[in-house]
Amino acid sequence: MIHFMDSQSLAALFKTLSEPVRLRIVYLLLERGELCVCDLVETLQLSQSVVSRHLAYLRHNGLVSNRREGVWIYYRVTQRCCEPLFDYIRQAGAANSEMQDDLARLDATGGQIGCG
């Protein structure tokens, strides 16, 4: 558990999770571990610009980190960041048809090298 010195910081964490696209991204990363941007663009069926900006938001707020591998940049959820919240999102996601659809779409098309 991160220690939040003021309510502002804790609120910022919730705000980071308060956007549907960011939530879907976090859920996919929680369930599948590590994904590159183009996997997310294809799975979420959103523009590259939207996905990239939300990833930047998550990154700036410490929820995800990334590593480059050649042309691709892989994102993952930052560990020891806010596990109880992540457990909650996992449970909510399991009962969430939209997030399950995302998972299915990812599994159907994901993992193939070369996204475009």
Place this chain on the structure above:
Amino acid sequence: MIHFMDSQSLAALFKTLSEPVRLRIVYLLLERGELCVCDLVETLQLSQSVVSRHLAYLRHNGLVSNRREGVWIYYRVTQRCCEPLFDYIRQAGAANSEMQDDLARLDATGGQIGCG
């Protein structure tokens, strides 16, 4: 655990918790059970209009409910709403000096009938 049919609903829950004043209100209600609006106004040292508006926001999103008792309206956290999140807020609040200050201010002045 509430079942969220889409990521929008889950995001709305986080958005409700993404505002510092609303978080402070929720924390106080979690720790002290039931408070009237004027207790909150005094404790948070904010205008009545701001507090009332945030309470309405929390109420419309199902996180709190209220009951009238004479002139006063008492708010409490809605049970069986999102307990794991509430546990998380309680833990975060215990390490949060601002929220602890709120608790102390409430305990120092609260409970007295007649707020103005």
Place this chain on the structure above:
DNA sequence: TGACTATATGCGCATAAGCGAATATGATCC
């Protein structure tokens, strides 16, 4: 180096959110 792919970011716009001040509602008490 140049073409190509993957990703990030700047800009302008539309909408949402939060605030202060004022006003409305609703209960109590005389």
Place this chain on the structure above:
DNA sequence: GGATCATATTCGCTTATGCGCATATAGTCA
């Protein structure tokens, strides 16, 4: 009923947020 107290809501304003589009950056491969 009229005055008063507690609370809710409306209005106008300012700022924040998210998006599409275009462009920038960075790695790869020929």
